[in-house]
Amino acid sequence: MKIAVDVMGGDHAPHEIILGAIKKAKQTDSELILVGDESTIQKELERYVVRLNNISIVHSNEVVEMQESATVALRKKKDSSIVVANQLVKEGKADAVVSCGNTGAQMAAAIFILGRLKDIDRPPIIASVPTINGEDSFLIDVGANVDCKPKQLLQFALLGQVYSSLIKGKSDPTIALLNNGEEEGKGNNQLIETYELFKKQKDLNFIGNIEGRNIFNGKSNVIVCDGFIGNVLLKTIEEMAIMMTDLFKQENNKLPEFLERLDYTKVGGAPLLGIDGISIVGHGSSKREAVFNAIGIAEDCIKKEVVKIQNLALDNSI
């Protein structure tokens, strides 16, 4: 497996990204292609006296900054690390791309370079959410698309269903809509319309609405929401987890397993679905451990043929 790592993207790039990749390279047979400024990468590799057969470098001149407008950046910075890394996937020189940089740019690169899968309007990001007494659920979309039409939410549901059953090895995962009440008819106009659409979809194991209080109890395997609320919610959850972890540590306590699982550095990254390639979105604040784990997610997705399986499912359902 070959994985292109955008070492220039992220709050702690390139240093922490490179260190995460080095750590991973020592433990995997996959080939890691570090994309970014060659001399910087070279220096880091020398500094840590790293000569690994499974690390190579592809040079790129430019960087898309974290807060830059994605569409402008993609148009202007043709030689940015995120563009070059995605091109490696497009050209078959890599099997997946991992980036902790500008999410909008990563999404735009996925759309314009890798391309969308059949009948998918907008690629969503799917994140795992630990549950208190069992396996993770998935929240989709957690940040890629802030204004979503009901039919796009349906696409997210179908992609989430495929991904969840593929990763968890369980057929027919349950799908719910995140809402402000459980009863049918609850929610804003967008949600009420979406509920109707989900109900009509025969091959969707739709169990109705769930509230914020039920995110962590495994009530649904897949929880669908638009990327605006998904983003606000995930960031709030992450921050609460960080605060709670600090509070536990202040008391010198062993960290509960649930809090460990809420730690985004342990999760590493979240896949972009609905695109013709594997693209893993790492947290902007990622340090080496998160990068290490994000590359692991990329390996999982390659092994499990995420793109092929999505294609098969879309052929059958939309």
Next chain:
Amino acid sequence: MKIAVDVMGGDHAPHEIILGAIKKAKQTDSELILVGDESTIQKELERYVVRLNNISIVHSNEVVEMQESATVALRKKKDSSIVVANQLVKEGKADAVVSCGNTGAQMAAAIFILGRLKDIDRPPIIASVPTINGEDSFLIDVGANVDCKPKQLLQFALLGQVYSSLIKGKSDPTIALLNNGEEEGKGNNQLIETYELFKKQKDLNFIGNIEGRNIFNGKSNVIVCDGFIGNVLLKTIEEMAIMMTDLFKQENNKLPEFLERLDYTKVGGAPLLGIDGISIVGHGSSKREAVFNAIGIAEDCIKKEVVKIQNLALDNSI
């Protein structure tokens, strides 16, 4: 001070509501008017051998159920406890109403019985959110209005500003929009338009967008969002707090103060703003302690003349 308590509303009504009111009556000079089925209330008072001068009963025949449609219920159940309790306020027989029942019905009763303040389209619910190192912030709206226009969000901001400065005794509290990024131009269409509107409002100490990760660090005194996201977010936060409290207790640890402050039973209730009366929305799951504290919030709002101050502020600003 006279406070009408809807003892029939809530998951644990009437038993726990009555017990909360009894506990409060023992500690306050306020008169508590218990609104609901007289014989039920009478029996509970006798069961606990309560003869308090400051508890009285106003009988009502009907109950609006938790999941009932608010508008239908209000039209059909003219003698429901929530309607009767609001009428007591309207007629000057009570200074505030407290209910842990159907939020939609409470809001509809506030609109149709108490009436809205000048230029307010929809009354929002304001909830306090503890911060890790200081005084609480406020989140508005947390559940009353799922589809909000930018001008309604501006009304929420103005009401939140008034309430925050009144409760915290601090002039010119900061106001932020909850968004998926901090930069101007972030967010869905609704938020982008709202940002422009907030910027133009001269008497608003608008500090821009904040993300989910900044809810708990006091970055803004007031955080404005629509009631859909506010509801989902608040329920998620509450549930996480409950889980974390359990985890701390399993380890036999002293609960961190921050978690204590996240406990909704300690907070008690959240005021409906923008209406011509004081109406406190208690949590549907409230037991006696939450009811006790919700009545305390009503007392605060009466003492601080929340309605008069809102009116003054609205005269000057909208």
